[in-house]
Amino acid sequence: MTVDLDQRRAIGPEIHDGAPSGDPATMWGQRQLDLRLVNPANRRKFKVIVVGTGLAGAGAAATLSELGYGVDVFTLHDAPRRAHSVAAQGGINAAKAYKADGDSVERLFKDTVKGGDFRSREADVYRLSELSVKVIDHMTALGVPFAREYGGGLATRSFGGVQVSRTFYARGQTGQQLQIAGSQQLLKEVGAGRCRLHTRQEMLDLIVSEGRAVGIVTRDLVTGEIRPHTAHAVVLATGGYGNAYFKSTLAKASNVTATWRAHKRGALFANPCFVQFHPTSLPLSSEWQSKLTLMSESLRNDGRVWVPKKAGDDRDPNAIPEDERDYYLERMYPSFGNLAPRDISSRAAKAQLDAGKGVGPLRNGVYLDFADAIARLGRKTMEERYSNLFELYIEATGEDPWTAPMRIAPGPHFVMGGLWTDYDQMSSLPGLFVGGEASFNYHGANRLGANSLLSASVDGWFVLPWTVPNYLAPQLGSEPLPHDHPDVRATLDEVSERVEHLLGVGGTRGPDVFHAELGQLLIDHVGVERHAEGLAEGADRIRALREEFWRDVRVVGSGAELNQELERAGRVADYLELAELMALDALDRDESAGAHFRSEHQTADGEAKRDDERWTSTSAWGPPGWDGRPVRHSEPLTFKKIKLATRSYK
Amino acid sequence: MRLAVEVWRQHDADAAGGFETYEVTSATPEMSLLELLDMLNAELVAAGGAPVAFDHDCREGICGSCGMMVNGRPHGPEDNTPACLQRVRSFSDGDRVRLEPFRGGSFTVLRDLAVDRSGLDRVIASGGYTSTPTNAAPEAASLPANELEAAQAMDYAACIGCGACVAACPNGAAQLFAGAKIGHLVHLPQGRVERYERVRTMVEQMEDDFGYCTNYTECVPACPAAIPLQAIAELNRERRRALWHQRKVDEAPEARPKGWLARLRTGPWWQSDPDDRPMPTER
Numbered sequence: 055m056t057v058d059l060d061q062r063r064a065i066g067p068e069i070h071d072g073a074p075s076g077d078p079a080t081m082w083g084q085r086q087l088d089l090r091l092v093n094p095a096n097r098r099k100f101k102v103i104v105v106g107t108g109l110a111g112a113g114a115a116a117t118l119s120e121l122g123y124g125v126d127v128f129t130l131h132d133a134p135r136r137a138h139s140v141a142a143q144g145g146i147n148a149a150k151a152y153k154a155d156g157d158s159v160e161r162l163f164k165d166t167v168k169g170g171d172f173r174s175r176e177a178d179v180y181r182l183s184e185l186s187v188k189v190i191d192h193m194t195a196l197g198v199p200f201a202r203e204y205g206g207g208l209a210t211r212s213f214g215g216v217q218v219s220r221t222f223y224a225r226g227q228t229g230q231q232l233q234i235a236g237s238q239q240l241l242k243e244v245g246a247g248r249c250r251l252h253t254r255q256e257m258l259d260l261i262v263s264e265g266r267a268v269g270i271v272t273r274d275l276v277t278g279e280i281r282p283h284t285a286h287a288v289v290l291a292t293g294g295y296g297n298a299y300f301k302s303t304l305a306k307a308s309n310v311t312a313t314w315r316a317h318k319r320g321a322l323f324a325n326p327c328f329v330q331f332h333p334t335s336l337p338l339s340s341e342w343q344s345k346l347t348l349m350s351e352s353l354r355n356d357g358r359v360w361v362p363k364k365a366g367d368d369r370d371p372n373a374i375p376e377d378e379r380d381y382y383l384e385r386m387y388p389s390f391g392n393l394a395p396r397d398i399s400s401r402a403a404k405a406q407l408d409a410g411k412g413v414g415p416l417r418n419g420v421y422l423d424f425a426d427a428i429a430r431l432g433r434k435t436m437e438e439r440y441s442n443l444f445e446l447y448i449e450a451t452g453e454d455p456w457t458a459p460m461r462i463a464p465g466p467h468f469v470m471g472g473l474w475t476d477y478d479q480m481s482s483l484p485g486l487f488v489g490g491e492a493s494f495n496y497h498g499a500n501r502l503g504a505n506s507l508l509s510a511s512v513d514g515w516f517v518l519p520w521t522v523p524n525y526l527a528p529q530l531g532s533e534p535l536p537h538d539h540p541d542v543r544a545t546l547d548e549v550s551e552r553v554e555h556l557l558g559v560g561g562t563r564g565p566d567v568f569h570a571e572l573g574q575l576l577i578d579h580v581g582v583e584r585h586a587e588g589l590a591e592g593a594d595r596i597r598a599l600r601e602e603f604w605r606d607v608r609v610v611g612s613g614a615e616l617n618q619e620l621e622r623a624g625r626v627a628d629y630l631e632l633a634e635l636m637a638l639d640a641l642d643r644d645e646s647a648g649a650h651f652r653s654e655h656q657t658a659d660g661e662a663k664r665d666d667e668r669w670t671s672t673s674a675w676g677p678p679g680w681d682g683r684p685v686r687h688s689e690p691l692t693f694k695k696i697k698l699a700t701r702s703y704k
Numbered sequence: 705m706r707l708a709v710e711v712w713r714q715h716d717a718d719a720a721g722g723f724e725t726y727e728v729t730s731a732t733p734e735m736s737l738l739e740l741l742d743m744l745n746a747e748l749v750a751a752g753g754a755p756v757a758f759d760h761d762c763r764e765g766i767c768g769s770c771g772m773m774v775n776g777r778p779h780g781p782e783d784n785t786p787a788c789l790q791r792v793r794s795f796s797d798g799d800r801v802r803l804e805p806f807r808g809g810s811f812t813v814l815r816d817l818a819v820d821r822s823g824l825d826r827v828i829a830s831g832g833y834t835s836t837p838t839n840a841a842p843e844a845a846s847l848p849a850n851e852l853e854a855a856q857a858m859d860y861a862a863c864i865g866c867g868a869c870v871a872a873c874p875n876g877a878a879q880l881f882a883g884a885k886i887g888h889l890v891h892l893p894q895g896r897v898e899r900y901e902r903v904r905t906m907v908e909q910m911e912d913d914f915g916y917c918t919n920y921t922e923c924v925p926a927c928p929a930a931i932p933l934q935a936i937a938e939l940n941r942e943r944r945r946a947l948w949h950q951r952k953v954d955e956a957p958e959a960r961p962k963g964w965l966a967r968l969r970t971g972p973w974w975q976s977d978p979d980d981r982p983m984p985t986e987r
Binding site: 116133134135202224230276305306 | 749825831836892
């Protein structure tokens with residue numbers, strides 16, 4: 055089968071990030087000087103909508119509100135504290151260099167660019183590292199109970215993919231603690247009457263007028279009421295789309311609808327095929343298991359990954375002698391061993407599973423063994439480090455990791471792709487800002503462990519509150535669009551029609567049935583390993599599934615009530631569109647990079663082989679044009695501070 | 705496994721509700737309670753019926769979205785475990801499992817098992833935070849915190865805000881929830897600055913939305929984050945401290961404590977904490 059790409063996509067003009075020129079190390083300072091300011095007395099005249107109350111959303115909303123802007127913040131949860139940021143367990147990176155191990159802002163920057171396999175923006179990543187220092191100060195001041203050393207200073211640990219100890223943590227609940235601190239700040243503003251919080255509201259569309267984002271349309275998840283909200287600027291911090299795979303490590307409510315709707319209104323979508331598979335999720339044990347439980351990567355600090363040397367060896371793991379075990383990560387990557395980056399670990403595990411060496415009843419996992427660490431460190435130390443993770447494992451599986459190794463497997467986890475943004479975190483639609491996992495710019499083709507909490511915090515607390523006012527300043531004197539404006543009414547009508555349409559298909563299968571099928575298609579065709587024919591076939595089958603969805607979906611109930619089937623149906627409809635673009639992007643990007651591993655492009659020893667000549671760029675996709683083909687724009691990436699090099703963790 | 709699942713069905717906040725019983729025939733022991741509901745819902749949808757509405761999200765016990773009464777106990781039969789991590793293996797073949805929404809305090813049923821718990825957020829919004837504007841934080845290492853104290857703060861901070869403590873309480877009190885926040889912040893140097901004002905406003909708001917605590921301690925085994933009972937003691941202690949403090953700073957005589965509290969105003973024992981010792985000029 056030959057694949058004709060030109061039939062599937064069009065090529066648009068190159069785009070650029072709008073960063074100041076010069077050394078990435080001084081760029082953010084320069085940009086801060088250039089940004090326009092708003093007089094404190096004028097700030098209340100501006101209205102900003104923030105969608106999402108995770109780390110990025112809560113941070114942006116709380117800070118903008120503190121500064122005096124009129125902020126309306128929306129979440130589909132019943133409380134801002136619930137956002138999926140809570141689930142990140144391991145920690146948050148920062149270049150504090152509290153340990154004398156050679157860490158620095160530069161090194162975090164280098165590790166992140168290298169970890170992302172040179173597909174991220176230097177300037178943005180430098181800013182991320184630079185601001186990481188402030189994030190730790192800020193979050194500590196907000197009351198995050200970071201782990202402490204005996205002397206009272208902040209403790210750190212080493213985390214996947216790096217050789218320095220720069221990860222700050224609060225037991226195994228770092229994300230939860232950061233999220234709680236963030237939502238508390240948001241609630242402080244809400245309680246003081248400076249910021250309005252709208253819970254159980256799902257954004258179903260973006261209102262665009264004269265090429266600018268001017269508001270959103272929401273559905274009240276309790277009453278079903280569909281309402282417009284207009285403002286001077288809109289911030290999307292609505293997280294990632296990993297749930298396209300149906301079973302992922304993401305929370306069930308995480309979805310792509312807000313960002314996908316914005317994309318359909320014209321915002322470019324960058325690198326949709328860059329999806330990270332987490333190497334330490336728990337293997338599926340049954341059809342009804344609702345999601346992949348994630349075990350923190352920090353376990354890899356003390357756990358050793360292995361499989362039996364012989365395929366199909368189903369002896370009890372403790373009965374397999376040392377010399378019949380293959381500690382494949384330690385063997386293949388001696389200097390990083392069990393801490394090799396996520397994409398490498400995931401792919402290595404996939405290779406073992408494909409070779410029939412999987413363990414457990416479904417042969418779909420590999421062992422993560424703590425016996426050595428327990429013997430070396432003692433049970434007490436291990437309990438201090440991992441007690442809650444071990445408990446979680448016992449809860450989930452009924453097995454005891456103190457006496458037998460854990461079983462782990464790669465699972466869809468974090469998406470590096472998202473809405474394209476410029477250096478100011480503004481999308482290609484003026485007035486639409488994006489932060490956190492919903493955007494794309496820091497992690498390249500693969501995210502380093504403990505960098506997701508960092509990027510969401512940096513965007514929310516320390517970038518958006520600087521850049522959004524720059525956009526607002528020249529709008530002084532203008533009012534948000536009135537709700538009877540034709541552009542507002544038109545969007546509102548389209549949303550209502552779409553909801554009616556979903557309810558009216560009258561088919562035979564619920565949305566989850568389609569979602570499960572889509573998930574399987576994505577795992578098979580756009581998974582840990584991809585190749586051209588598989589991707590083309592995947593894209594076609596996804597399209598066929600989407601057509602079937604619109605013919606045969608059944609959504610019970612009505613639109614004017616709390617209707618979780620309707621919520622799911624709307625999200626699945628969007629996944630079905632996104633998934634095709636994911637496959638197309640993976641097909642289009644004719645190289646391997648980070649988590650995007652094309653089996654046609656690998657080195658002799660099976661490593662990802664980049665094509666820097668052709669693909670040192672970001673792919674930013676515009677919505678389909680008149681001929682139905684999505685338009686791909688390239689943003690060239692230049693590396694001034696770091697020399698492009700082959701990533702090697704050997 | 706065969707289970708008779710009895711579920712509270714209620715269309716909306718104003719509608720009357722009632723129990724419906726459904727037979728689930730193919731439950732498996734390793735399923736979580738929520739997966740049991742997923743399975744039931746898939747069957748209901750396949751038959752064209754309305755699925756049971758329930759809040760859920762992370763399914764790993766950290767977000768606090770899920771929660772329901774299971775045979776009269778918040779979250780389910782296992783102590784200190786959220787509904788998403790409660791397993792069907794706690795039941796036996798042929799058992800009856802009764803699922804009801806959380807009730808208590810200001811909680812109202814939105815639909816079936818989904819409940820409005822915004823009262824908890826109002827308690828936090830009334831003072832459960834530190835007031836440090838963005839970009840104004842000092843260097844993190846400049847505020848050392850005792851390792852054990854930080855660990856204690858973490859014990860309290862682990863609260864997932866699910867509302868099980870309220871649902872478990874015969875009074876519908878939120879003392880464990882509020883106490884956890886008070887305890888979290890007061891054990892950190894950053895949170896100590898606002899301690900008096902915080903407890904005053906939070907308690908006021910809490911008593912608006914929720915019942916009074918009479919130390920039934922039903923909340924403790926119900927709490928999925930295993931918040932210790934001491935959280936309530938933390939709250940009560942902070943509350944008393946705030947009263948003394950208020951007396952010191954407030955010159956208006958009518959604002960001073962009256963009755964037995966006023967009689968305790970003198971005497972050295974309660975002034976033993978350096979924090980509470982009046983400044984020399986106040987004497």
